[in-house]
Amino acid sequence: MSRTDPTLREQVLEIEAERTSILDEARPEAMHKLAERGRLSARRRIGMLVDADTFEEIGGLAAAESAPGEPHARIRAPADGVVIGTARVDGRPVVVVSQDFSVFGGSIGRLGSAKTHRALSMAIRRGIPLVMLLDGGGHRIQDGQNSRHFAHANTMFHDLARACGWIPMVAVMLGAGFAGPTNYAGLADFVVMVRGLSTMGLAGPALVKAGTGEDVDTETLGGAATQVDKQGLADLGVASEEEALAATRRFLSYLPGNARAPAPHVACRDCRDRGADDSLLDIIPASTRRAYDMRKVIVAIADHDSMFELKPTFAGNIITTFARLGGRPVGFIANQPMRAGGMLDANACDKGAHFIAMCDAFGLPLISLIDVPGFFIGSIAERTTLGRRSAKLIYEWGHTSVPRISVVIRKGFGLGYFAMNGGRAFDADACFAWPSAQICAMSIEGAIDVAFRKEYMADSDPQARRQEMIETTRAQTGALQAAEGFGVDDIIDPRATRRRLIDVLEQTPPRRESDHPPKFRSIAPI
Numbered sequence: 001m002s003r004t005d006p007t008l009r010e011q012v013l014e015i016e017a018e019r020t021s022i023l024d025e026a027r028p029e030a031m032h033k034l035a036e037r038g039r040l041s042a043r044r045r046i047g048m049l050v051d052a053d054t055f056e057e058i059g060g061l062a063a064a065e066s067a068p069g070e071p072h073a074r075i076r077a078p079a080d081g082v083v084i085g086t087a088r089v090d091g092r093p094v095v096v097v098s099q100d101f102s103v104f105g106g107s108i109g110r111l112g113s114a115k116t117h118r119a120l121s122m123a124i125r126r127g128i129p130l131v132m133l134l135d136g137g138g139h140r141i142q143d144g145q146n147s148r149h150f151a152h153a154n155t156m157f158h159d160l161a162r163a164c165g166w167i168p169m170v171a172v173m174l175g176a177g178f179a180g181p182t183n184y185a186g187l188a189d190f191v192v193m194v195r196g197l198s199t200m201g202l203a204g205p206a207l208v209k210a211g212t213g214e215d216v217d218t219e220t221l222g223g224a225a226t227q228v229d230k231q232g233l234a235d236l237g238v239a240s241e242e243e244a245l246a247a248t249r250r251f252l253s254y255l256p257g258n259a260r261a262p263a264p265h266v267a268c269r270d271c272r273d274r275g276a277d278d279s280l281l282d283i284i285p286a287s288t289r290r291a292y293d294m295r296k297v298i299v300a301i302a303d304h305d306s307m308f309e310l311k312p313t314f315a316g317n318i319i320t321t322f323a324r325l326g327g328r329p330v331g332f333i334a335n336q337p338m339r340a341g342g343m344l345d346a347n348a349c350d351k352g353a354h355f356i357a358m359c360d361a362f363g364l365p366l367i368s369l370i371d372v373p374g375f376f377i378g379s380i381a382e383r384t385t386l387g388r389r390s391a392k393l394i395y396e397w398g399h400t401s402v403p404r405i406s407v408v409i410r411k412g413f414g415l416g417y418f419a420m421n422g423g424r425a426f427d428a429d430a431c432f433a434w435p436s437a438q439i440c441a442m443s444i445e446g447a448i449d450v451a452f453r454k455e456y457m458a459d460s461d462p463q464a465r466r467q468e469m470i471e472t473t474r475a476q477t478g479a480l481q482a483a484e485g486f487g488v489d490d491i492i493d494p495r496a497t498r499r500r501l502i503d504v505l506e507q508t509p510p511r512r513e514s515d516h517p518p519k520f521r522s523i524a525p526i
Contacts, residue, residue: 021078022060037101039101040174041100042082042083042098042100042101042133043083045174045245046087048242048245049087049133049248049249050096051091055086055087056086058085058115058118060079060085062079062080062111063080077103077109078100080112080115081104082099082100082111083097083098084098086122089131092129092252092257094128094131095120095123095130095131098133099112100136101176108136116156117154121159124167128258129167129168129169129170129252130163130169130170131170131252132169132172133172134171134172134185135177164187165357167259168252169189170192170248171184171190172191172192172245172248173193174198175197175198177193178199178207179202181200182200182202182222185233185234186233189255190236192235193227194243195225195239196224198223199222200234201222201227204218205217232311232314232347235311236310236311236312237313254324255329262510263362263363263364265328266324272498272499273498274304280495283300284434291337292338293338294334294335294338294342295319297334298323301497302324302325302498303323306323306324310355314351315345315347316336316338317339317340317341318333318336318344318352319333319334320333320351325502326502326505330365331365332366333366334370335369335372337371337410342371342373343375344376344390344419345375346381349389349392356393359402360396363402363511365405367407367501369407370410370412370421371412372413373443375390375415388525390419392526395524397419399522400426401511401512402510403429403505403508403510404426405428405501405505406421406431407433408422408432408433408488411439412437413440414440423439423487424487430489431487431488432492433482433483433490433491434491435491444474444477455469
């Protein structure tokens with residue numbers, strides 16, 4: 001009897017059965033193991049990140065040809081450990097990559113690598129954000145110890161570099177993230193870790209032990225306390241996977257789909273004069289020796305509940321935060337007097353420079369709130385190569401094309417004033433000062449001690465003479481003198497700051513034409 005070929009209906013059912021077999025519900029044992037480790041599945045993570053019923057999977061039927069170390073044995077490796085596809089977040093399209101820890105520990109096999117690369121290529125071509133949910137041990141070692149395969153390499157990192165500044169890229173570290181995932185994250189715009197769960201680093205403890213002899217535990221080597229708080233490799237440390245995915249959604253809400261698209265405005269019920277109350281008059285202490293929290297200034301100026309701070313636990317002497325003004329996303333970069341008086345060190349310069357570059361890449365205007373006593377000095381500062389790293393901040397201001405506005409809140413001293421876009425340093429679209437501003441080339445006390453020490457020491461009362469010199473000099477550094485010399489556009493009532501910023505942004509084109517010489521590229525001071 002002849003065999004009957006299956007009908008199309010039967011073929012569809014067969015494919016659907018195969019597709020269903022890779023879903024979480026069909027793999028209870030694997031899902032139970034994930035739950036025991038306190039992890040969500042790759043697909044559940046996607047479901048929590050994206051809008052309901054919008055995920056369209058690509059390459060779900062891809063499967064590894066053989067088991068690691070067993071070239072002749074066919075194995076079960078659903079989707080080869082990587083789930084990719086398109087979806088929507090808050091109604092806007094994204095491409096998602098989610099590593100599946102239940103398949104060989106989330107290691108990256110040949111097809112999984114090809115799928116990840118495919119997702120990146122789609123995001124670049126379509127001009128939509130790429131979100132990577134990373135939970136794996138890097139390259140699948142057994143797949144890579146063969147020069148016939150590995151010598152080819154691939155263009156993944158070439159394309160990540162090409163995507164940088166074109167589309168927003170997010171790396172959400174949701175477990176083991178050593179090696180490959182960390183390399184991906186290094187080129188992402190936003191990296192978030194889950195405390196106690198996520199790790200990052202170029203190699204895990206086992207490989208470190210084998211390669212260097214160093215015996216170090218996972219958390220010390222690459223946990224959030226190290227990579228978020230101390231090193232600043234990641235931007236945010238949160239308490240749960242749910243918080244990490246929520247932070248990703250919020251991050252994307254401030255940015256366009258790509259560098260050529262307009263930034264997403266939202267309806268704003270905040271009056272532009274909402275800040276016209278007395279709260280801003282009480283934040284700044286009368287004494288310049290007393291600190292205050294610059295975050296309170298930003299909260300009072302920005303749209304209600306619109307702050308989203310990046311790297312809040314790293315380099316706390318500078319604040320880098322998204323916010324909105326009149327519904328328009330902007331970037332605030334501000335000195336924080338609560339930490340080291342707001343002085344700029346190497347980490348603050350790195351943090352600020354990266355933030356400026358990201359805002360400029362995606363069209364967010366930059367608002368600089370200045371209270372800077374200068375740069376750190378001394379042998380410790382020099383050992384951090386501050387001379388070059390401080391130049392990053394200056395370099396990035398010199399390359400911005402978005403609107404930029406500066407407001408001198410209190411101190412604007414020395415090169416730090418330049419590096420925070422003070423006055424005419426980088427042709428700001430508006431440069432304002434509060435009445436509390438104090439602007440000069442260096443700290444007043446330091447200037448007197450360097451230039452006039454012999455003079456006041458020759459006086460019958462050296463300390464009284466020194467203090468007299470300090471007060472005389474301080475009287476020449478105020479906001480009124482800055483305005484009289486037209487170094488700032490205006491001295492503004494702090495209560496009018498919000499309105500003045502919104503007014504300027506409404507009148508300013510979203511980009512400036514480049515005024516750079518006809519060079520091929522700039523050379524970053526790194």
